Amino acid sequence: MAAGHVARFKKLIHRTLMTKQSPDDNGIMQDALLPRDTRRSLPIALLRAREAVMGHFRPMLALHDVTEQQWRVIRILAEAGTLDASEMSERAFILAPSLTRIIRSLEERGFITKSKDAEDGRRILLQITAAGLKIINEVSPDSRTIYTALEQRFGRERIDTLLDMLDELATLNK
Amino acid sequence: MAAGHVARFKKLIHRTLMTKQSPDDNGIMQDALLPRDTRRSLPIALLRAREAVMGHFRPMLALHDVTEQQWRVIRILAEAGTLDASEMSERAFILAPSLTRIIRSLEERGFITKSKDAEDGRRILLQITAAGLKIINEVSPDSRTIYTALEQRFGRERIDTLLDMLDELATLNK
DNA sequence: ACAAAATATTTAACATGTTAAATATACTGA
DNA sequence: TCAGTATATTTAACATGTTAAATATTTTGT
Numbered sequence: 001m002a003a004g005h006v007a008r009f010k011k012l013i014h015r016t017l018m019t020k021q022s023p024d025d026n027g028i029m030q031d032a033l034l035p036r037d038t039r040r041s042l043p044i045a046l047l048r049a050r051e052a053v054m055g056h057f058r059p060m061l062a063l064h065d066v067t068e069q070q071w072r073v074i075r076i077l078a079e080a081g082t083l084d085a086s087e088m089s090e091r092a093f094i095l096a097p098s099l100t101r102i103i104r105s106l107e108e109r110g111f112i113t114k115s116k117d118a119e120d121g122r123r124i125l126l127q128i129t130a131a132g133l134k135i136i137n138e139v140s141p142d143s144r145t146i147y148t149a150l151e152q153r154f155g156r157e158r159i160d161t162l163l164d165m166l167d168e169l170a171t172l173n174k
Numbered sequence: 175m176a177a178g179h180v181a182r183f184k185k186l187i188h189r190t191l192m193t194k195q196s197p198d199d200n201g202i203m204q205d206a207l208l209p210r211d212t213r214r215s216l217p218i219a220l221l222r223a224r225e226a227v228m229g230h231f232r233p234m235l236a237l238h239d240v241t242e243q244q245w246r247v248i249r250i251l252a253e254a255g256t257l258d259a260s261e262m263s264e265r266a267f268i269l270a271p272s273l274t275r276i277i278r279s280l281e282e283r284g285f286i287t288k289s290k291d292a293e294d295g296r297r298i299l300l301q302i303t304a305a306g307l308k309i310i311n312e313v314s315p316d317s318r319t320i321y322t323a324l325e326q327r328f329g330r331e332r333i334d335t336l337l338d339m340l341d342e343l344a345t346l347n348k
Numbered sequence: 349a350c351a352a353a354a355t356a357t358t359t360a361a362c363a364t365g366t367t368a369a370a371t372a373t374a375c376t377g378a
Numbered sequence: 379t380c381a382g383t384a385t386a387t388t389t390a391a392c393a394t395g396t397t398a399a400a401t402a403t404t405t406t407g408t
Contacts, residue, residue, distance in 0.1 A: 038250050038265065040337055042324070043231070043242075046224035047267050049340040052347070053217050062367085067393065068217075076212050086356065091212065093221050098394050100358055105393085122356040122403045150216070153346055158339065163214055165336050166223040172327055173226070236397085241363065260386065272364050274388055279363085296373045296386040 056150060060142045064135065069094055069102050071139065074111050077128040078136050084123040111135060230324060234316045238309065243268055243276050245313065248285050251302040252310050258297040285309060 038044060054068060061071055072092040077083060080091070089099050103126065106112045111132035117123035128136075151159055212218060228242060235245055246266040251257060254265070263273050277300065280286045285306035291297035302310075325333055 038246075038253055042321075042333065042337065043224060043227050044246070044267060045337050045340040045344070046220055046227065048344040050217060050220035050224065051267065052344040053220065055347075057217070058366085067366095069394070072212075072218070079212055084356085093218060093225065095395065095397095096357065097359080097396075101394075120356085120404070124357070147216075150346075154343060159216065162336075162339050162343070163216065163219050165332065165339075166219040169328060169336070170219070170222040170226040172324075173229075232396085241396095243364070258386085269365065269367095270387065271366075271389080275364075294374070294386085298387070 053150070056146050057143065060146060061139070064139050064142075066135065066139065069098070070106055070111075073099075073102055073106060073126075074128055074132045074136060077112060077126055078133060082125055082127050084117060084125050086123070088126060106132075227324070230320050231317065234320060235313070238313050238316075240309065240313065243272070244280055244285075247273075247276055247280060247300075248302055248306045248310060251286060251300055252307060256299055256301050258291060258299050260297070262300060280306075 058068060061068060066074075069092070072094070073088060076088060076091050080087075083091070085096070085099055085103065088094070089096055092099070094102065103112065103114065103124075107114055109131075111129060113127050113129055115125045115127070117125050232242065235242060240248075243266070246268070247262060250262060250265050254261075257265070259270070259273055259277065262268070263270055266273070268276065277286065277288065277298075281288055283305075284303060287301050287303055289299045289301070291299050
């Protein structure tokens with residue numbers, strides 16, 4: 001029994017040391033050559049924040065059997081009415097090839113319909129169906145509940161500030 | 175020629191009307207049932223901002239023939255020294271199944287090595303190789319240049335504020 | 349009106365994200 | 379000590395992200 005405890009303790013010590021390794025434990029990398037601190041990286045910070053937020057919504061969407069992107073598309077369709085694929089791509093921030101696949105699955109599930117634009121044969125017009133509206137009515141209340149809880153914990157004004165900064169960042173080069 | 179112009183004008187009018195459609199153009203959706211305004215959605219705003227930022231880095235990374243995630247992994251390895259897969263997963267914000275694949279490709283390319291932890295046979299220890307350090311030295315200057323330009327346009331203090339808010343958002347439920 | 353350039357969508361190929369399940373190893377409590 | 383439980387990693391299956399190229403249609407300049 002004593003031997004077992006010693007073995008466990010040694011492993012604990014080992015693990016603690018491993019997690020506290022200094023950056024130069026491999027003895028090769030010089031500080032001047034290191035990239036900027038990963039913990040203050042904007043791309044990773046944006047990813048972490050997004051994952052934290054979506055972590056609240058994803059299980060709920062899964063219960064309703066829609067993916068995050070499918071939800072974005074039908075929701076924007078309900079909000080904006082008929083749209084062509086390019087406009088949807090811009091609004092939902094989904095690249096064209098992904099959108100093609102999402103449209104296909106949404107059409108198969110009967111949530112939207114596709115039709116060729118009579119004025120411009122290149123464009124595909126998207127419309128939400130009654131079934132699409134139905135699922136929006138089912139999901140929206142849950143979505144609002146989650147968003148409201150988030151607003152209360154983070155603060156509505158702070159969210160507004162954050163949204164403004166994010167928008168500015170997104171439109172910097174335009 | 176006159177006919178051609180008229181046709182073009184009609185299409186322009188049509189397009190303009192299409193983009194200005196009112197939300198209820200399908201005559202079904204009531205306002206009370208609509209989800210919150212998509213343009214002020216935190217998940218989409220985070221996605222847009224992240225894409226805008228990565229849009230600056232991705233072409234540069236592609237020139238060096240590394241993906242965004244591969245870059246995150248080798249960079250964190252250089253910064254932190256030997257790590258096991260779980261710690262890497264947490265730091266790089268890459269889920270375990272994705273990390274398994276990324277590790278495989280990085281090992282095939284000779285940028286990292288894998289080894290079983292002698293103290294805990296379940297864990298896989300990752301180490302950066304000389305080739306991995308070499309590519310970091312190649313990419314880091316370009317990365318820094320891009321990040322510095324971004325800092326100057328957006329403002330270093332504003333980026334710090336943003337990072338703080340994003341971190342708070344990411345750690346809300348912890 | 350016609351060839352060339354531009355635009356909208358799709359396809360292809362590969363990388364990653366996401367969830368669930370499988371596998372291997374370590375830990376826990378009786 | 380041993381069965382049961384927990385943990386680390388991998389595999390599987392499907393959805394999406396990303397870039398380049400293909401296709402169909404429209405617009406432009408002459």
